[in-house]
Amino acid sequence: MRPSLSLLLATGLLLAAAPGQAQVRKKAKTKASTAAPAAAPQAAAAPVSDSVALRKIFDEALLRGESYDNLRYLTGNIGARLSGSPQAQMAVEWGKATMEKAKFDRVYLQEVMVPHWVRGSKERGEIVGNKDKGIKVPVCALGGSVGTGGKLKAGVVEVHSFDELKNLPDAAVKxxxxxxxxxxxxxxxxxxxxxxxxxEQRALGAAEAAKRGAVAALVRSMTSARDDNPHTGTMRPATIPGAALSTNAADQLSQLLKANPDLQFELELECVTLPDEKSYNVVGEIRGSKYPNEIITVGGHLDSWDLAQGAHDDGTGCVQSMEALRLLRATGFRPERTLRAVLFMNEENGARGGTEYARLAAENKETHVAAIESDGGGFTPRGFTLEADAATLAKVAKWAPLFRPYHADEITAGHGGTDIGPLKEAVHPKALIGYKCDSQRYFDIHHTAADTFDKVNRRELELGGASMAALIYLLSKYGL
Amino acid sequence: MRPSLSLLLATGLLLAAAPGQAQVRKKAKTKASTAAPAAAPQAAAAPVSDSVALRKIFDEALLRGESYDNLRYLTGNIGARLSGSPQAQMAVEWGKATMEKAKFDRVYLQEVMVPHWVRGSKERGEIVGNKDKGIKVPVCALGGSVGTGGKLKAGVVEVHSFDELKNLPDAAVKxxxxxxxxxxxxxxxxxxxxxxxxxEQRALGAAEAAKRGAVAALVRSMTSARDDNPHTGTMRPATIPGAALSTNAADQLSQLLKANPDLQFELELECVTLPDEKSYNVVGEIRGSKYPNEIITVGGHLDSWDLAQGAHDDGTGCVQSMEALRLLRATGFRPERTLRAVLFMNEENGARGGTEYARLAAENKETHVAAIESDGGGFTPRGFTLEADAATLAKVAKWAPLFRPYHADEITAGHGGTDIGPLKEAVHPKALIGYKCDSQRYFDIHHTAADTFDKVNRRELELGGASMAALIYLLSKYGL
Known part of the structure; x- marks a missing residue:
């Protein structure tokens, strides 16, 4: 791509750029960009229109956003933070300190007991054929798996569904x-x-295989990519181990099985479940000016799988949630309703934090208007998915034109989120809302050693936090 | 993110997945996915609806797409391919062979003379202060720059616009x-x-600085990212050299200049412009069944900058253009109008290929309905931008609902493309159409050493080719 004159003219920015740039350089405290659809000067006392308010939020995020640097710290200085680990505790302290630094009205912890599963140091998988030399393949234990208790060597039967497993004779599985x-x-x-x-193969495979007398479950990694990264993830507790194979390894094993159905596999896992540990949700609050008892929650989960840095899953959701409140404050918005940024603990293997947050909400007889969750990565915004009744969905969908300039205007029915889910029965919020972003790359890295900071793009991340802030602005101003 | 039951239920796929998967495994020749909005079985003789036809195109792309492997070859086995280089010639031969293998009705070359600029082996930039030791910084020559003829050492004056340069006294610049x-x-x-x-700073900076007696232009790299990658790109021929600094280097130089306005910079570039070379556009054609004289062009540019592999710029556009025609053929579509995939030569520093393509079209008195260009990277689709009259734009925009399931439904006025641009005056097509994808990451890698194959996601790339094929299907069927 080269700078054609037609491009310069088409964007209309050849001449318009200079003043905008001057503003950037001056680091004016609040500034509307040259592209603001409705950013014409307003009389000082006039209320700003919603489109101008949103443009301010996006300007703040793109010019002075803090999500990316926060994420750099979380992923680089703390890294993987599975529930019950010392790093999870470090993350709790970091989250609390970050919110205190942002001067939210109130920052506090919610105690919750969480599972403490540890991978152990040895993870080894090998395809053993008739020949002497085995083929080592990338494997990882699934979260919650028991260990193998030394080397586990046995034949392999390949299936593609639980029905197929059910129809196999005992002798073929045992x-x-x-x-x-x-x-x-x-x-x-x-x-x-x-x-x-x-x-379901990962979640229930070991439990289903155990019923039939298998020694362990091997599960193809949950991705479209063909590579050497095994993908971990939680599984329902079972009496036998469960391990993921990278997709390349799964393809290889499948092919070798066709040639030699009697080949064997050798697996060694040292993982173990320790006693539950004390941990915390981290909560930061900005008190509503008009309806302080009506609460809007925005959150991500602070825990992550142990193989990488928990960048897209879900460091991004954490920093975006804190940033959403910071953006609103930085742009001078005084919320009518109470806003809460919540860093939930233990989404990955228990959802204990989300469950406890909802339990406390019910116990305290809180009124929850809506809850937003970001747990699909920190990619370019698309919009939001709502669990809500038709009237509420229609009301939120009417705001879509405000999000169109930011390409975040897909507002449809859909999943809210795992952490905010328990609020539904507990306090009946009008809407559970999932932040939706472009997810084509998500399962390349999800639950693998590749979920690292370098996979996150600064602008995509900050646009997401701004989109969430914009929705909170509207929810707070208009209610549901 | 973990598999909540609510997610499984929300997607409605817990039970529906098995049959779809069985189809995937069987590699059925053409199959509609379980998610096809209108993929109900049709009577054999009934004409398929447009939505079903589009769904088939996307299925073919996602299940059996060839773009990604083609791009792997182009980037990995040929790599950088600046106009006039031996690699550009290899790319021409590869493009022709790839189209012949795809069995297009006709594959041919269009000869065109192209510039031949060579970077040379030495590129060095250094900030020299009062102290003895200089600071080496990442620089690269801008395409078309003259060399420095040995070491060039001088003071530095920083500006932010051509107006600012104009207002400086001669003594401050000379x-x-x-x-x-x-x-x-x-x-x-x-x-x-x-x-x-x-x-404009990169394109015209050296020429403007030369007018004022400067020794060379240093240009901040064209990106929002803050990193150590200098971004090359074409500049208007000037009597003095032009070089890009990485953004980190530009920030550092700016800061040091504030402390010491008398610091000096030392630049060494060995680049040189050689005589023009003979090269080619590569053209592949599927002849229209009903209106063979009405032509629809789809293209990308085959040349790339010399610092990396030309993956997103514009290997992706080349493989997508060829793939668009292959997808239509593989799904059994017999086009009413003549389709041409064109790999344009020399977009980056001359646009000679696009100019020659248009000249030949006029000379041959061809009728061109529309031309589509993909030169914004191989990222997730968003839609299309059109240079067309209002009625034509409205007609194409009416197809938006067909693209909605694929998130490619943003159809708006906007830039067509550099290579197809010359067609406008030459043969007056009804529409010049730019393929539009999510571009937040594009300028992180654009024209740098980081524009490599690993930055391309298979699904994003194949979705783009499918979107282009879908538009061609509609253009061919309905005309404009």
């Missing part, structure tokens, strides 16, 4: 590894739907 | 480096608009 190898349906446009169509 | 340091306006939502607002 004493073997059950290898769940159903791939993502790549034809689905939403990778989350492909995940939803495959993940 | 014999110095002019350092153009206006950053991107990060508040703009479209990075392309920020590029449009800054790139």
């Amino acid at each position: 004493g073997k590894f059950v290898f769940f190898n159903r791939p993502f349906n790549d034809a689905l446009i939403e990778p989350g739907a492909a995940y939803g169509g495959a993940v | 014999g110095k480096f002019v350092f153009f340091n206006r950053p991107f306006n990060d508040a703009l939502i479209e990075p392309g608009a920020a590029y449009g607002g800054a790139v």
Whole structure:
């Protein structure tokens, strides 16, 4: 791409750029960009229109956003932070300090007991054929798995569904590894739907295989990518181990099984579940000026899987949630309703934090207007998905034109979020809202060693926090 | 993110996944995904609806797409391919062979003379202060620059606009480096608009500085990112050299200049312009069944800058253009109008290929319905931008609902493309159409050493080719 004159003219910015840039350089405290659709000067006392308010939020995020630097710290200085780990505790302290620094009205912790599963130092998988030399393949224990208690060596039976497993004779399963190898349906446009169509293998594979007398479950990694990264993730507790194979390893094992159905697999996992540990949700609050008892929650989860840095899952949701409140404050917005940024603990393997947050909300007889969760990565915004009745959905969808300049205007029915889910029964908020971003790359890195800071783009991340702040602005101003 | 039951239920795929997967495994020749909005079985002889036809195109792209492997070859086995280089010639031969393998009705080359600029082996920039030890900084020559003829050492004057340069007294400029340091306006939502607002510095900086007696132009790299990658790109021929500084280096130089306005900069570039070379556009054609004389062009540019592999700029546009025609053929579509995939030569520093394509079209009195260009990277689709009259734009925009399931439904007025641009005056097509994708990451890598294959996501790339094929399907079927 080169600078054609037609591009310069088409964007209309050849001449308009200079004043905008001057403002950037001056670091004016609040400034509307040259592209603001309705950023014409306003009389000082006149109330700003919603479109101008949103433009201010996005300007603040893009010019002075803090999410990216916060995420750099969380991922780089703390890193992986599975529930019960010392790093999870460091993350709690970091979250609290970050919110205190942002001068929210109130910052506090909610105590919650969480599972404490530890991977251990040894993880080894090997395909053992008739020949002497085995083929080492990338494996990782699934979260919650028991260890193998030394080397576990057995034959392998490949299946693609629980029905297929059910129809196998006992002799074909007993004493073997059950290898769940159903791939993502790549034809689905939403990778989350492909995940939803495959993940039962990871979640329930070991439990189902155990019922049939298998020695362990091997599960194809939850991704469309073909690579050497095994993807961990939680599984329902079972008496036998569960491990993920990278997709390349799964393809290789499947191919070798066709040539030699009698080949064996050797697995060694040292993972173990320790006693529950004390941990915390981190909560920061800005008190509503008009309806302080009506609460709007925005959150992500602070815990992460242990293989990488928990960048897109879900460091991004944490820093965006804190940033959303900071953006509103920085742009001079005084919320009518009470806003809460919540860093939930233990989403990945127990959802204890979300459950406790909802339990306390009910116990304290709180009124919750809406809750927003960001747990699909820190990619370019698309919009929001709502669990709400038709009238509420219609009301929120009417705001779509305000989000159009930011490409965040897809407002549809859909999943809210795992952490905010328990609020539904507990306090009946009008809407549970999932922040929706472009997720085509998400399952390349999800739950793997590749979920690192360098995969996050600063602008995509900050645009997401701004989109969430913009929705909170409207929810606070107009209610539901 | 973990598999909540509510997610599984929300996606509605817990039970629906198995049959879809079975189809995937069987590699059925053409199959509609389980998510197809209108993929109900049709009577064999009934004409398929447009939505079903589009769904088939996307299925083919996502399940059996060839763009990604083609791009892997182009970037990995040929790599950088600046006009006039031996690699550009290899790319021509690869493009022709790839189209022949795809069995297009006709594959041919269009000869065109192109510039041949060579970077040379030495590129060195150093900030020299009062102290003995200089600070080496990342620089690269701008495309078309003259060399420095050995070491060039001089003072530096920083400006942010041509107006600022104009207002400087001669003594402040003469014999110095002019350092153009206006950053991107990060508040703009479209990075392309920020590029449009800054790139005159790169394009015209050296020419403007030369008029004032400067020794060379130093230009801040064209990106929002803060990193150590200098961004090359074309500049208007000038009597003095032009070089890009990485944004970190530009920030550092600016800061040091504030402390010491008398510091000096030392630049060494060995670049040189050689005589023009013979090169080619590569053209592949599928002949229209009903209106063979009405042509629809789809293209990207085959040349790339010399610092990396030309992956997103514009290997992706090349493989998508070829893939668009392959997808239509693979899904059994017999086009009414003639389709041409064109790999244009020399977009980056001359646009000679696009100019020659248009000249030949006029000479041959061809009728061109529309031309589509993909030159904004291979990222997730958003839609299309049109240079067309209001009625034509309205007609195309009416197709938006067909693109909605694929998130490619933003159909607006906007830039077509550099290579297809010359068609406008030459043969007056009804529409010049730019393929629009999510571009937040584009200028992190654009024209740098980081524009490599690993930055491209398979699904994002294939979705783009499918979007282009879908538009061609509609253009061919309905005309404009």
